[in-house]
Amino acid sequence: MNPRDPALDGELDAPRSTQSLPSQAHGPGGRIEVVCGSMFSGKTEELIRRVKRALYGRQKVQAFKPRIDDRYDPTQIVSHGAIAIEAVPVANSESLMRRVEDGTQVVAIDEAQFFDRGIVEVCNELANQGRRVILAGLDQDYLGRPFPPMPDLMAIAEEVTKVRAVCTVCGGAASRSQRIIHEGSTVLVGGSDCYEARCRTCFRPREVRAGES
Ligand code: ADP
Ligand code: MG
Numbered sequence: 001m002n003p004r005d006p007a008l009d010g011e012l013d014a015p016r017s018t019q020s021l022p023s024q025a026h027g028p029g030g031r032i033e034v035v036c037g038s039m040f041s042g043k044t045e046e047l048i049r050r051v052k053r054a055l056y057g058r059q060k061v062q063a064f065k066p067r068i069d070d071r072y073d074p075t076q077i078v079s080h081g082a083i084a085i086e087a088v089p090v091a092n093s094e095s096l097m098r099r100v101e102d103g104t105q106v107v108a109i110d111e112a113q114f115f116d117r118g119i120v121e122v123c124n125e126l127a128n129q130g131r132r133v134i135l136a137g138l139d140q141d142y143l144g145r146p147f148p149p150m151p152d153l154m155a156i157a158e159e160v161t162k163v164r165a166v167c168t169v170c171g172g173a174a175s176r177s178q179r180i181i182h183e184g185s186t187v188l189v190g191g192s193d194c195y196e197a198r199c200r201t202c203f204r205p206r207e208v209r210a211g212e213s
């Protein structure tokens with residue numbers, strides 16, 4: 001067995017927390033913010049609002065969206081109210097991580113529920129590097145079930161904001177996305193042609209409109 005190098009003593013004996021400290025390359029303000037709710041609840045609008053404020057503050061921002069969501073524009077994040085910002089479409093969490101540039105202080109991600117589970121570790125890593133990560137996504141699927149990986153992202157976030165739409169049946173605050181066409185897959189990308197915002201009382205999982213298939 002080799003004798004222990006005395007020069008390494010300090011490092012070897014250092015407490016774990018100081019050995020594994022992240023680089024904090026972007027300052028100490030790293031954090032994760034999640035904006036979640038049903039469809040039409042204003043998640044994308046809120047994400048865009050936060051991005052615009054960061055830009056006013058001269059922060060370097062990069063916005064991403066999953067390639068699966070090309071409802072309006074493949075290179076923009078567009079709200080149902082038609083406000084938009086530029087965004088890079090990425091196939092998965094690994095591709096997103098590779099595209100984050102040095103010096104980027106704010107990473108915005110829309111439709112986070114369409115990412116693979118790896119997005120959880122990617123967001124943790126980006127925040128550990130001192131970056132502000134803002135995610136918007138559906139907290140529930142069309143049957144009202146937690147929509148992975150949103151629950152895990154909400155758990156590790158510093159801040160979670162739930163936003164609500166207006167229920168199209170009773171006008172109350174809506175927390176659910178009612179699928180109004182007959183389609184059984186969890187992922188069905190669409191707008192008001194496929195979904196309605198509903199409150200807990202008016203939400204009818206699996207209900208389809210008469211005459212539609
Ligand atoms: P999300 O990203 O949560 O799906 P958006 O931010 O894209 O929502 O869009 C929110 C906008 O959708 C609202 O400002 C409003 O103009 C429009 N909208 C359409 N239907 C509804 C509804 N039922 N409740 C609230 N807003 C609605
Ligand atoms: Mg949206």
Ligand code: ZN
Pocket residue numbers: 167168169170171172198199200201202203
């Ligand atoms: Zn209702």
